[in-house]
Amino acid sequence: MSAPHEVATDLLEQASRVVVLTGAGMSAESGVADVALVVGTSSLVYPAANLPAVVSGRGGRVIEINPDETPLSPSVDLYWSARAGEALPRLAEALAGA
DSSP: OOOHHHHHHHHHHHOSOOOOOOGGGHHHHGGGOSEEEEESOOSOSTTGGGHHHHHHHTTOEEEEEOSSOOTTGGGSSEEEOSOHHHHHHHHHHHHHHO
């Protein structure tokens, strides 16, 4: 079985469109993302909690990075049990080397 950062790297490399979601544009732009990277959140606060469902509902992939499982965890393509400060540098390193 592949390490989480390797699986996440593969999923992100397959994405043809990456969108960074912040503030007011979150719900409008989420429908065009190929991959949702959900990091360090409870996945309970709306409207942001709905964004992974929007992405997966149109055939996109969802990666969750969180030390604890959330209500979102059972439905994601990859659940990576780690803290953001540990996982994101590994993911960035893997993407840079790809």
